[in-house]
Amino acid sequence: MRKTITFGCWDYDRMFPILDGRVQPQGIDLNFLNMPVEETFFRMLRHQEFDVSELSLSSYVVSLHKPERPFIAIPVFPSRFFRHSSIYVNAESGIEKPEDLAGKKVGCPEYQMTAPVWIRGILSDDFGVPVNSVTYFTGGEEEPNRVEKLKLDLPEDIRVVPIGPDKTLSQMLYDGEIDALYTARKPSTYTGPNGKVRRLFEDFPAVEKAYFQRTGIFPIMHTVAIRRAVYEADPWICQSLLKAFDEAKDITVQSLSETAALKTMLPWAAAHFEEAQAALGEDYWPYGFAPNRDTVATFLRYSHEQGLSPRLLEPEEIFAKETLEAFVI
Template sequence: MTRLPLTLACWNYDRTQALVDGRVRPDGIDLNVQMLEVEETFFRMLRHREFDVAEMSLSSYCVTLTRDDPPFIALPVFPSRLFRHSCIFVSAASGITRPEDLRGKRIGVPEYQMTAPVWIRGVLADEYGIDPADVTYVTGGEEQPGREEKLKLDLPERFRVERIGPDDTLSAMLADGRIDALHTARTPSTFYTRPDAVRRLFPDFPAVEQDYYRRTGIFPIMHAVVIRRDVYEANRWAARALYKAFEAAKALVEAELRVTASLRTMLPWQIAAVEEATALMGDDWWPYGVAANRTAIETFLRYHHAQGLSSRLLTVEELFAPECFEAFRI
C-alpha cells in the first residue's frame, strides 16, 4: 500500500524525536522531518508555504485565520509551551522595579505579533492592570539588525508600534537604556554580557510562574502544529493520523523522564523536577488535545483580539481540524 509522503518542519524537541528516528510512524504516512530553528520554520511556512506540516507560532496562525482563504489548519498539538514571566527584561537605567512601572515606557519586541509578547502583554493586563495601549512598542532584531514582522499587520491606532534603526538591535538598546524593557522569547545576550545593565523583572520567576499556574491553571501555549490547508483537504484522514503520532511520541518521553536507573537528560535533578511538575500540574503536565487546553486557548484568543491582532474574537473550534476533537473509544 502506498503511504502518503509529507514533509514536517519542527525543532528538535524530545517530544518529537520518536517521529524523527522512526520509533513512531503515523498511520499511512511517511514523514520527511526537517529539524529547523523555529524562526526559520515560521518564516518559510508563512511566506512560501514550503512544508506540508509545520510547527507554527500560535499568534501567527491566528493572524492567518482572519485573512481571506486561510492557508493552514491546526492540530491540537503544542510542541512549545513556556511560562513567560521569565522573559520580561528591564534596563537598569529605566528605574523599573515592579510590573506597574512598565506603564508609559518604551518596550522592545522582536515582532509585535509574536506569541510570547502576546502572552506577556495579556498577563500584564490581567494581573497588573497594564493596558497594552499604555506603552510604546519598538520592533526589530534582537541580536541582528533588520528583522521585520513575518506578517503584515493592520493594528488599531491606539497601539503605538515603532521600528528601530536599521543598524540597531533590541539587546544592545536595552543595555544602553535606549529602551526601558524587552518582551521576548529568547534571553537577550546582554543579560549575560552586561549583567549590571540588564535584569529580569521577576528575578524569582519560577515562584511567580508556579503561583500563576496555581491560580489560573494555564500553562501558556507558544506553538501549534499546522497542516497546509490544500494538503488537509485532499487527505482529511491525515489530521487524525498525525495527531495520534504526536501523542505517541510525547508519551514515550514522558515515560523516559520518570526512569531513575539513568537520566534521560543532562539535568542533575531531572527526577525532582518531574516530581515537582507532577505534584503541581498532574501526571499529564504537557497535554495535547482541545479539552485539557480550552482555558489556555480561550485566554490566548482573548488576548490576541484585545491587542488588535485578530479583527474578531476567534473560537477554539475555528482553530483545529474537526477530526481531532473526538477520540476513538473501544
C-alpha cells in the same frame, strides 16, 4: 499507498520518537526537517514550503483572518513556556514592579510574536498594564533588520515603531534606548539580577507556579499547522498525525521518569520531573482539544484585545473538526 508529507519542526525531546522513526504516523511517510523555530516559521508563513509544520500560535491565529486562510491546525503543542521569566528591564529605567511598565518604551522582536502576546495579556489581566499604555519597538534582537512575518493592521491606539536598520533590541536595552524587552530568547546583554539588564521577575519559578495555581494555564507557544490544500485533499491525516505525536509524547514522559540512569545531562532531572508533576499535574503537557480549550480561549482573547484578531475567535474554530473530539475504544 502511504502519503509522503514534509514536516518542519525543531528536535524537541517530545519529537525524538518521530524523528528517529520509533513512531510512524499511520499511512504517512513523514520527512522530518529539523530546523530552529525562526527558520521554520519564516519558511512556512512566507512561502508555505512544508506540508505540515510547527507554527507560532499567534502567527497561525493572525493567518486565520487573511482571505486565503492558508493553514489549519491540529491540537498538538510542541512548545509551551511560562513567560514571566521573559520580561527584561534596564536597571536604570525605574521599573521595579510590573505596574511601572506603563508609559515605557518596550522592545519585542515582532508585535505578533506569541511570547509577547502572552506577556502583554498577563500584564494587563494581573497587573493593570493596558496594552495601549506602552510604545513597542520591533526588530532584530541580536541581528538587525528583523521584520514582521505577517502584515498587521493594528488599531490606532497601539503604537508600534520599527527600530533602525543598524539597531538590535538587545543592545538598545543595555544602552537604555528602550526600557524593557518582551522576548522568547534571553538577550545576550542580560547580566543577572544585579546587572544593567535584569529580569523583572528574577524569582520567576515561584511567580510562574503561583500563576498556574491561580489560572490553570501553562501557556501554549506553538501548534502544528497543515497547509489547507493538503488537509482538504486528505483530512484523515489530522487524526493520524495527532495519534503519532501523542504516542511520541507519552514515550518522552516515560523517559523523563526513568531513574535507572540519567538520559539528560541534568543531575536532578528526576526531582525536577516529580516537582513538575506535583505542581502542574500528572499530564502537565496535554495534547488534544478538550484539556487545552481554556488556555486557547485565553490566548484568543489576548489576540483580539491586542488588535491582532479583528474578531474574537472561539477555540473550536481554529482546529480541524476531525480533532475536536477524542475517540474512545
